[in-house]
Amino acid sequence: MLHLKMGKIKIDFRAIKFKDLNGVEIVMPADYTVMFANEHWKMGQSIAADDLCRKIHKAGKTEAVLKDEKTTEIFEVDEDELTLLIQMFEKQPLVAGRAVRVGLDYLKNKIPTTDERK
Numbered sequence: 670m671l672h673l674k675m676g677k678i679k680i681d682f683r684a685i686k687f688k689d690l691n692g693v694e695i696v697m698p699a700d701y702t703v704m705f706a707n708e709h710w711k712m713g714q715s716i717a718a719d720d721l722c723r724k725i726h727k728a729g730k731t732e733a734v735l736k737d738e739k740t741t742e743i744f745e746v747d748e749d750e751l752t753l754l755i756q757m758f759e760k761q762p763l764v765a766g767r768a769v770r771v772g773l774d775y776l777k778n779k780i781p782t783t784d785e786r787k
Contacts, residue, residue, distance in 0.1 A: 677745035678779050680754070685772045697764070697772075702729030702742045709757050718757065721750050751779055 682705070686696040698704070706726035710719060728744035746754060755776045762769045 677747060678751055678781070679743055679745055680751075680776070680779065681743045682772075683742055685768065685775045687767055687771045695768070697768070700729065701763070702726070702744075705757075705763055708761060708763055712761070714757075717749075717753055721746070721753055721757075724750075725754075748781065751776070 682697045682701050686694055688694055703726055706722045706729065710722035710726070713719065724744055724746070729742050755773065758769075758772055758776060762772055764772065
């Protein structure tokens with residue numbers, strides 16, 4: 670079976686949000702990208718995971734931080750990295766409850782369909 674790879678997939682943890690019972694929008698913490706990368710890098714799961722952590726961390730820590738500007742916090746992954754990212758998020762999301770489910774839904778919806786691979 671021929672398995673074609675897609676291009677890069679954009680990930681933005683800030684897009685993980687939901688509303689509480691009062692209708693207030695809950696979003697990931699401002700420094701979530703950096704926290705997630707640091708925590709998973711400390712675990713040292715594999716070279717691929719370490720490389721992905723560096724990529725995620727770089728998106729959250731840029732020169733903009735030094736200039737007191739907002740970071741992009743958007744990073745790009747390929748399909749293999751997306752699979753690894755989902756596994757990392759399932760193992761240690763650094764958030765709890767509903768945010769985990771919403772986060773996993775967000776990441777899993779990024780998986781390209783067969784039609785998108787053509």
